Amino acid sequence: MRIPKVAHTAQPWRIHEFTHDFRIEDVWSFRAPDAGPDDFPVMVKALKTAYDTRKAPAAVRFLFAVRWKLGALFGWDTPRAGLGGRVASLRDRLRLGLAATANDAAPCADPFSEVYQLDNEAARELANKTVHTVMHLGWVQTNDGGYELRMAALAKPNGLFGRLYMAAIAPFRYLIVYPALTRQWERAWLDHGRPQRHAGDAARGETASPD
Template structure:
Protein backbone atom coordinates (compact mmCIF):
# COMPACT_ATOMS: atom_id res chain seq x y z
CA UNK A 1 0.00 0.00 0.00
CA UNK A 2 1.30 3.43 -0.89
CA UNK A 3 1.66 5.69 2.14
CA UNK A 4 2.65 9.37 2.65
CA UNK A 5 6.29 10.33 2.39
CA UNK A 6 6.05 11.72 5.90
CA UNK A 7 5.72 8.12 7.14
CA UNK A 8 9.35 7.69 6.11
CA UNK A 9 10.74 11.01 7.30
CA UNK A 10 9.04 10.66 10.70
CA UNK A 11 11.03 7.53 11.56
CA UNK A 12 14.46 7.90 13.23
CA UNK A 13 16.25 6.01 10.47
CA UNK A 14 20.03 6.26 10.05
CA UNK A 15 19.46 6.68 6.31
CA UNK A 16 18.41 10.31 6.84
CA UNK A 17 21.98 11.18 7.83
CA UNK A 18 23.40 10.25 4.44
CA UNK A 19 20.73 10.99 1.81
CA UNK A 20 19.89 14.67 2.16
CA UNK A 21 20.71 15.16 -1.52
CA UNK A 22 18.29 12.39 -2.57
CA UNK A 23 14.57 12.92 -3.02
CA UNK A 24 11.89 10.57 -1.70
CA UNK A 25 10.14 9.12 -4.73
CA UNK A 26 7.84 6.49 -3.23
CA UNK A 27 6.97 5.02 0.19
CA UNK A 28 5.06 1.75 0.49
CA UNK A 29 4.06 -0.54 3.34
CA UNK A 30 3.81 -4.34 3.23
CA UNK A 31 1.86 -6.48 5.69
CA UNK A 32 3.61 -9.12 7.79
CA UNK A 33 0.94 -10.81 9.93
CA UNK A 34 2.30 -12.32 13.12
CA UNK A 35 5.66 -10.55 12.84
CA UNK A 36 7.58 -9.55 15.93
CA UNK A 37 10.25 -6.95 16.68
CA UNK A 38 13.15 -9.29 15.87
CA UNK A 39 11.82 -10.59 12.54
CA UNK A 40 13.32 -7.98 10.23
CA UNK A 41 16.31 -10.17 9.19
CA UNK A 42 13.89 -13.05 8.55
CA UNK A 43 11.82 -10.82 6.26
CA UNK A 44 14.90 -9.64 4.36
CA UNK A 45 16.14 -13.19 3.80
CA UNK A 46 12.67 -14.28 2.68
CA UNK A 47 12.53 -11.42 0.15
CA UNK A 48 15.91 -12.37 -1.28
CA UNK A 49 14.96 -16.04 -1.53
CA UNK A 50 11.69 -15.06 -3.19
CA UNK A 51 13.53 -12.99 -5.80
CA UNK A 52 15.33 -16.08 -7.05
CA UNK A 53 12.16 -18.19 -7.21
CA UNK A 54 9.60 -15.53 -8.22
CA UNK A 55 6.98 -15.96 -10.92
CA UNK A 56 6.05 -12.48 -12.02
CA UNK A 57 2.91 -11.55 -13.99
CA UNK A 58 3.28 -11.32 -17.75
CA UNK A 59 2.88 -7.53 -17.71
CA UNK A 60 5.71 -7.14 -15.21
CA UNK A 61 8.00 -9.49 -17.14
CA UNK A 62 7.27 -7.57 -20.34
CA UNK A 63 8.06 -4.17 -18.79
CA UNK A 64 11.35 -5.36 -17.35
CA UNK A 65 12.28 -7.10 -20.60
CA UNK A 66 11.69 -3.83 -22.49
CA UNK A 67 13.66 -1.87 -19.89
CA UNK A 68 16.69 -4.18 -19.99
CA UNK A 69 16.60 -4.28 -23.79
CA UNK A 70 16.55 -0.49 -24.03
CA UNK A 71 19.29 -0.29 -21.45
CA UNK A 72 21.46 -2.63 -23.48
CA UNK A 73 20.82 -0.77 -26.74
CA UNK A 74 21.34 2.73 -25.31
CA UNK A 75 24.10 1.94 -22.84
CA UNK A 76 22.08 2.90 -19.75
CA UNK A 77 23.49 0.02 -17.69
CA UNK A 78 27.12 0.08 -18.78
CA UNK A 79 29.58 -0.28 -15.88
CA UNK A 80 30.85 3.23 -16.60
CA UNK A 81 27.40 4.57 -15.65
CA UNK A 82 27.21 2.65 -12.37
CA UNK A 83 28.52 2.68 -8.84
CA UNK A 84 32.15 3.64 -8.46
CA UNK A 85 32.16 5.20 -11.94
CA UNK A 86 29.43 7.76 -12.64
CA UNK A 87 28.44 7.98 -8.97
CA UNK A 88 30.13 7.28 -5.66
CA UNK A 89 28.55 4.50 -3.63
CA UNK A 90 26.53 5.56 -0.63
CA UNK A 91 28.71 3.19 1.42
CA UNK A 92 31.57 5.66 1.00
CA UNK A 93 29.60 8.18 3.08
CA UNK A 94 29.05 5.83 6.02
CA UNK A 95 31.17 5.39 9.13
CA UNK A 96 33.22 2.20 8.87
CA UNK A 97 31.25 0.27 11.48
CA UNK A 98 27.96 0.93 9.67
CA UNK A 99 29.36 0.16 6.21
CA UNK A 100 30.77 -3.15 7.45
CA UNK A 101 27.29 -4.40 8.34
CA UNK A 102 26.67 -4.92 4.62
CA UNK A 103 29.25 -7.70 4.64
CA UNK A 104 27.04 -9.79 6.93
CA UNK A 105 23.89 -9.43 4.80
CA UNK A 106 22.59 -12.42 2.88
CA UNK A 107 23.65 -12.12 -0.80
CA UNK A 108 21.05 -11.79 -3.55
CA UNK A 109 21.17 -12.01 -7.33
CA UNK A 110 19.07 -8.88 -7.91
CA UNK A 111 20.71 -5.72 -9.37
CA UNK A 112 21.03 -3.94 -6.01
CA UNK A 113 24.19 -3.68 -3.90
CA UNK A 114 24.13 -3.80 -0.11
CA UNK A 115 24.82 -0.52 1.71
CA UNK A 116 24.11 -1.47 5.33
CA UNK A 117 21.85 -3.70 7.41
CA UNK A 118 20.78 -3.12 11.01
CA UNK A 119 18.21 -4.78 13.23
CA UNK A 120 15.34 -2.62 12.02
CA UNK A 121 16.47 -1.00 8.77
CA UNK A 122 18.61 -1.70 5.71
CA UNK A 123 19.64 0.12 2.57
CA UNK A 124 20.59 -1.14 -0.88
CA UNK A 125 21.52 0.82 -4.00
CA UNK A 126 21.94 0.78 -7.75
CA UNK A 127 23.08 3.32 -10.27
CA UNK A 128 22.90 3.59 -14.03
CA UNK A 129 22.75 6.32 -16.65
CA UNK A 130 19.26 7.42 -15.54
CA UNK A 131 19.40 7.53 -11.76
CA UNK A 132 21.16 6.70 -8.49
CA UNK A 133 18.54 4.80 -6.50
CA UNK A 134 18.51 3.86 -2.80
CA UNK A 135 16.03 1.23 -1.65
CA UNK A 136 15.50 1.70 2.07
CA UNK A 137 13.69 -1.00 4.04
CA UNK A 138 12.46 -0.47 7.58
CA UNK A 139 10.67 -2.49 10.24
CA UNK A 140 7.88 -0.53 11.93
CA UNK A 141 5.41 -1.39 14.72
CA UNK A 142 1.79 -1.17 13.58
CA UNK A 143 0.27 -0.11 16.89
CA UNK A 144 -1.63 -3.36 17.43
CA UNK A 145 1.37 -5.37 18.60
CA UNK A 146 2.48 -6.32 15.09
CA UNK A 147 5.08 -5.10 12.62
CA UNK A 148 5.14 -4.21 8.94
CA UNK A 149 7.80 -3.68 6.31
CA UNK A 150 8.19 -0.24 4.77
CA UNK A 151 10.06 0.51 1.59
CA UNK A 152 11.20 3.97 0.53
CA UNK A 153 12.69 4.66 -2.89
CA UNK A 154 15.19 7.50 -2.63
CA UNK A 155 16.46 8.79 -5.95
CA UNK A 156 18.94 11.19 -7.46
CA UNK A 157 18.05 11.53 -11.17
CA UNK A 158 20.90 12.05 -13.63
CA UNK A 159 20.08 15.54 -14.88
CA UNK A 160 17.12 16.39 -17.10
CA UNK A 161 17.28 13.00 -18.80
CA UNK A 162 16.95 11.23 -15.46
CA UNK A 163 14.03 13.42 -14.36
CA UNK A 164 12.18 12.81 -17.62
CA UNK A 165 12.82 9.08 -17.32
CA UNK A 166 11.43 8.96 -13.76
CA UNK A 167 8.34 10.90 -14.84
CA UNK A 168 7.79 8.59 -17.81
CA UNK A 169 7.92 5.38 -15.78
CA UNK A 170 5.79 6.67 -12.87
CA UNK A 171 2.44 5.32 -14.20
CA UNK A 172 3.99 1.89 -14.81
CA UNK A 173 5.41 1.82 -11.26
CA UNK A 174 2.10 2.66 -9.62
CA UNK A 175 -0.22 0.60 -11.84
CA UNK A 176 1.88 -2.51 -12.49
CA UNK A 177 5.24 -2.75 -10.71
CA UNK A 178 4.33 -1.85 -7.13
CA UNK A 179 1.09 -3.85 -6.98
CA UNK A 180 3.01 -6.90 -8.23
CA UNK A 181 5.81 -6.20 -5.74
CA UNK A 182 3.29 -5.96 -2.91
CA UNK A 183 1.84 -9.37 -3.74
CA UNK A 184 5.30 -10.89 -4.06
CA UNK A 185 6.71 -9.44 -0.83
CA UNK A 186 3.65 -10.16 1.30
CA UNK A 187 3.58 -13.71 -0.05
CA UNK A 188 7.28 -14.04 0.75
CA UNK A 189 6.54 -13.34 4.41
CA UNK A 190 3.71 -15.86 4.45
CA UNK A 191 5.91 -18.48 2.74
CA UNK A 192 9.10 -17.59 4.64
CA UNK A 193 9.62 -21.03 6.18
CA UNK A 194 9.43 -22.81 2.83
CA UNK A 195 11.53 -20.19 1.04
CA UNK A 196 14.31 -20.13 3.61
CA UNK A 197 14.41 -23.91 3.84
CA UNK A 198 14.72 -24.12 0.07
CA UNK A 199 17.40 -21.42 0.03
CA UNK A 200 19.42 -23.26 2.66
CA UNK A 201 19.08 -26.56 0.81
CA UNK A 202 19.90 -25.35 -2.70
CA UNK A 203 22.02 -22.30 -1.97
CA UNK A 204 19.46 -19.91 -3.47
CA UNK A 205 20.44 -16.30 -2.80
CA UNK A 206 24.02 -17.17 -1.93
CA UNK A 207 25.64 -15.81 -5.06
Protein backbone atom coordinates in the same frame (compact mmCIF):
# COMPACT_ATOMS: atom_id res chain seq x y z
CA MET B 1 -0.11 -0.07 0.20
CA ARG B 2 1.19 3.37 -0.69
CA ILE B 3 1.58 5.60 2.36
CA PRO B 4 2.56 9.28 2.90
CA LYS B 5 6.22 10.23 2.62
CA VAL B 6 6.15 11.51 6.20
CA ALA B 7 5.80 7.86 7.28
CA HIS B 8 9.44 7.56 6.21
CA THR B 9 10.80 10.95 7.25
CA ALA B 10 9.24 10.74 10.74
CA GLN B 11 11.19 7.58 11.61
CA PRO B 12 14.69 7.91 13.15
CA TRP B 13 16.34 5.92 10.39
CA ARG B 14 20.09 6.06 9.87
CA ILE B 15 19.50 6.50 6.13
CA HIS B 16 18.54 10.14 6.69
CA GLU B 17 22.15 10.93 7.59
CA PHE B 18 23.45 9.98 4.14
CA THR B 19 20.75 10.88 1.62
CA HIS B 20 20.21 14.64 1.94
CA ASP B 21 20.75 14.99 -1.82
CA PHE B 22 18.21 12.28 -2.70
CA ARG B 23 14.47 12.85 -3.03
CA ILE B 24 11.78 10.49 -1.77
CA GLU B 25 9.88 9.02 -4.71
CA ASP B 26 7.60 6.50 -3.01
CA VAL B 27 6.85 4.96 0.39
CA TRP B 28 4.92 1.67 0.64
CA SER B 29 3.97 -0.65 3.49
CA PHE B 30 3.78 -4.45 3.39
CA ARG B 31 1.86 -6.63 5.83
CA ALA B 32 3.66 -9.27 7.90
CA PRO B 33 1.08 -11.15 10.01
CA ASP B 34 2.36 -12.58 13.31
CA ALA B 35 5.66 -10.72 12.96
CA GLY B 36 7.54 -9.61 16.06
CA PRO B 37 10.04 -6.87 16.87
CA ASP B 38 13.09 -9.03 16.08
CA ASP B 39 11.86 -10.40 12.73
CA PHE B 40 13.36 -7.83 10.37
CA PRO B 41 16.33 -10.06 9.41
CA VAL B 42 13.86 -12.92 8.88
CA MET B 43 11.84 -10.73 6.51
CA VAL B 44 14.91 -9.61 4.57
CA LYS B 45 16.00 -13.22 4.13
CA ALA B 46 12.48 -14.15 3.01
CA LEU B 47 12.53 -11.41 0.36
CA LYS B 48 15.87 -12.62 -1.00
CA THR B 49 14.66 -16.23 -1.06
CA ALA B 50 11.48 -15.24 -2.88
CA TYR B 51 13.38 -13.17 -5.44
CA ASP B 52 15.72 -16.05 -6.22
CA THR B 53 12.98 -18.72 -6.38
CA ARG B 54 9.76 -17.07 -7.66
CA LYS B 55 9.07 -15.49 -11.03
CA ALA B 56 7.63 -12.00 -11.13
CA PRO B 57 4.24 -11.57 -12.85
CA ALA B 58 4.34 -11.58 -16.65
CA ALA B 59 3.56 -7.85 -16.95
CA VAL B 60 6.44 -6.95 -14.63
CA ARG B 61 8.84 -9.28 -16.46
CA PHE B 62 7.82 -7.67 -19.77
CA LEU B 63 8.40 -4.13 -18.48
CA PHE B 64 11.83 -4.98 -17.11
CA ALA B 65 12.76 -6.88 -20.28
CA VAL B 66 11.95 -3.75 -22.30
CA ARG B 67 13.92 -1.62 -19.84
CA TRP B 68 17.01 -3.84 -20.04
CA LYS B 69 16.80 -3.90 -23.86
CA LEU B 70 16.67 -0.10 -23.97
CA GLY B 71 19.53 0.05 -21.49
CA ALA B 72 21.64 -2.22 -23.65
CA LEU B 73 20.78 -0.24 -26.78
CA PHE B 74 21.57 3.19 -25.35
CA GLY B 75 24.32 2.22 -22.90
CA TRP B 76 22.38 3.12 -19.75
CA ASP B 77 23.70 0.21 -17.69
CA THR B 78 27.39 0.04 -18.49
CA PRO B 79 29.90 -0.13 -15.60
CA ARG B 80 30.97 3.43 -16.42
CA ALA B 81 27.37 4.60 -15.87
CA GLY B 82 26.94 2.76 -12.56
CA LEU B 83 28.33 2.65 -9.04
CA GLY B 84 32.02 3.46 -8.93
CA GLY B 85 31.72 4.96 -12.41
CA ARG B 86 29.26 7.81 -12.88
CA VAL B 87 28.51 8.00 -9.14
CA ALA B 88 30.19 6.87 -5.92
CA SER B 89 28.51 4.20 -3.84
CA LEU B 90 26.51 5.37 -0.85
CA ARG B 91 28.74 3.07 1.20
CA ASP B 92 31.54 5.60 0.73
CA ARG B 93 29.57 7.99 2.96
CA LEU B 94 29.21 5.56 5.86
CA ARG B 95 31.37 5.09 8.90
CA LEU B 96 33.37 1.88 8.70
CA GLY B 97 31.30 0.14 11.37
CA LEU B 98 28.04 0.76 9.54
CA ALA B 99 29.45 -0.16 6.13
CA ALA B 100 30.66 -3.46 7.61
CA THR B 101 27.05 -4.51 8.33
CA ALA B 102 26.34 -5.10 4.63
CA ASN B 103 25.68 -8.80 4.21
CA ASP B 104 27.96 -9.35 1.22
CA ALA B 105 28.26 -13.04 2.07
CA ALA B 106 24.58 -13.60 1.21
CA PRO B 107 23.94 -11.65 -2.00
CA CYS B 108 20.62 -11.59 -3.83
CA ALA B 109 20.26 -12.04 -7.58
CA ASP B 110 18.52 -8.68 -7.97
CA PRO B 111 20.49 -5.81 -9.54
CA PHE B 112 20.81 -3.86 -6.27
CA SER B 113 23.96 -3.73 -4.12
CA GLU B 114 23.85 -3.78 -0.33
CA VAL B 115 24.73 -0.61 1.57
CA TYR B 116 24.07 -1.69 5.17
CA GLN B 117 21.74 -3.85 7.26
CA LEU B 118 20.84 -3.26 10.90
CA ASP B 119 18.31 -4.93 13.21
CA ASN B 120 15.45 -2.76 11.99
CA GLU B 121 16.52 -1.17 8.70
CA ALA B 122 18.57 -1.83 5.60
CA ALA B 123 19.52 -0.04 2.40
CA ARG B 124 20.35 -1.25 -1.11
CA GLU B 125 21.35 0.86 -4.09
CA LEU B 126 21.46 0.88 -7.87
CA ALA B 127 22.94 3.39 -10.31
CA ASN B 128 22.86 3.77 -14.07
CA LYS B 129 22.83 6.57 -16.62
CA THR B 130 19.31 7.66 -15.63
CA VAL B 131 19.36 7.70 -11.83
CA HIS B 132 21.10 6.75 -8.59
CA THR B 133 18.44 5.09 -6.46
CA VAL B 134 18.32 3.71 -2.93
CA MET B 135 15.79 1.17 -1.69
CA HIS B 136 15.39 1.59 2.05
CA LEU B 137 13.64 -1.10 4.11
CA GLY B 138 12.44 -0.46 7.64
CA TRP B 139 10.64 -2.45 10.34
CA VAL B 140 7.84 -0.53 12.05
CA GLN B 141 5.35 -1.36 14.80
CA THR B 142 1.73 -0.91 13.75
CA ASN B 143 -1.14 0.53 15.78
CA ASP B 144 -2.42 -2.97 16.62
CA GLY B 145 0.92 -4.00 18.12
CA GLY B 146 2.13 -5.97 15.12
CA TYR B 147 4.95 -5.15 12.72
CA GLU B 148 5.13 -4.29 9.04
CA LEU B 149 7.80 -3.72 6.44
CA ARG B 150 8.12 -0.27 4.91
CA MET B 151 9.96 0.45 1.70
CA ALA B 152 11.07 3.91 0.64
CA ALA B 153 12.42 4.54 -2.85
CA LEU B 154 14.94 7.40 -2.82
CA ALA B 155 16.26 8.79 -6.07
CA LYS B 156 18.81 11.23 -7.46
CA PRO B 157 18.00 11.60 -11.17
CA ASN B 158 20.84 12.27 -13.59
CA GLY B 159 20.00 15.77 -14.82
CA LEU B 160 17.03 16.63 -17.03
CA PHE B 161 17.21 13.28 -18.80
CA GLY B 162 16.94 11.44 -15.49
CA ARG B 163 14.00 13.58 -14.33
CA LEU B 164 12.14 12.96 -17.59
CA TYR B 165 12.84 9.24 -17.32
CA MET B 166 11.49 9.08 -13.77
CA ALA B 167 8.35 10.96 -14.82
CA ALA B 168 7.84 8.63 -17.78
CA ILE B 169 8.01 5.44 -15.73
CA ALA B 170 5.87 6.72 -12.82
CA PRO B 171 2.54 5.37 -14.20
CA PHE B 172 4.07 1.94 -14.70
CA ARG B 173 5.44 1.94 -11.14
CA TYR B 174 2.08 2.79 -9.59
CA LEU B 175 -0.20 0.71 -11.84
CA ILE B 176 1.90 -2.42 -12.38
CA VAL B 177 5.21 -2.70 -10.53
CA TYR B 178 4.28 -1.69 -6.96
CA PRO B 179 0.97 -3.60 -6.79
CA ALA B 180 2.80 -6.72 -8.01
CA LEU B 181 5.64 -6.06 -5.56
CA THR B 182 3.14 -5.78 -2.70
CA ARG B 183 1.62 -9.17 -3.51
CA GLN B 184 5.06 -10.73 -3.94
CA TRP B 185 6.60 -9.36 -0.74
CA GLU B 186 3.60 -10.11 1.44
CA ARG B 187 3.58 -13.63 0.00
CA ALA B 188 7.31 -13.93 0.73
CA TRP B 189 6.61 -13.40 4.43
CA LEU B 190 3.85 -16.03 4.44
CA ASP B 191 5.87 -18.58 2.45
CA HIS B 192 9.37 -18.06 3.86
CA GLY B 193 9.43 -15.57 6.72
CA ARG B 194 6.65 -16.70 9.04
CA PRO B 195 7.55 -20.44 8.77
CA GLN B 196 11.19 -19.60 9.53
CA ARG B 197 10.14 -17.46 12.48
CA HIS B 198 7.92 -20.24 13.89
CA ALA B 199 10.67 -22.81 13.38
CA GLY B 200 13.08 -20.60 15.30
CA ASP B 201 10.56 -20.19 18.13
CA ALA B 202 10.09 -23.96 18.31
CA ALA B 203 13.83 -24.58 18.37
CA ARG B 204 14.33 -22.08 21.19
CA GLY B 205 11.49 -23.70 23.11
CA GLU B 206 13.07 -27.13 22.81
CA THR B 207 16.43 -25.76 23.95
CA ALA B 208 14.86 -24.17 26.97
CA SER B 209 12.88 -27.29 27.93
CA PRO B 210 14.28 -29.40 30.80
CA ASP B 211 15.40 -32.95 30.04
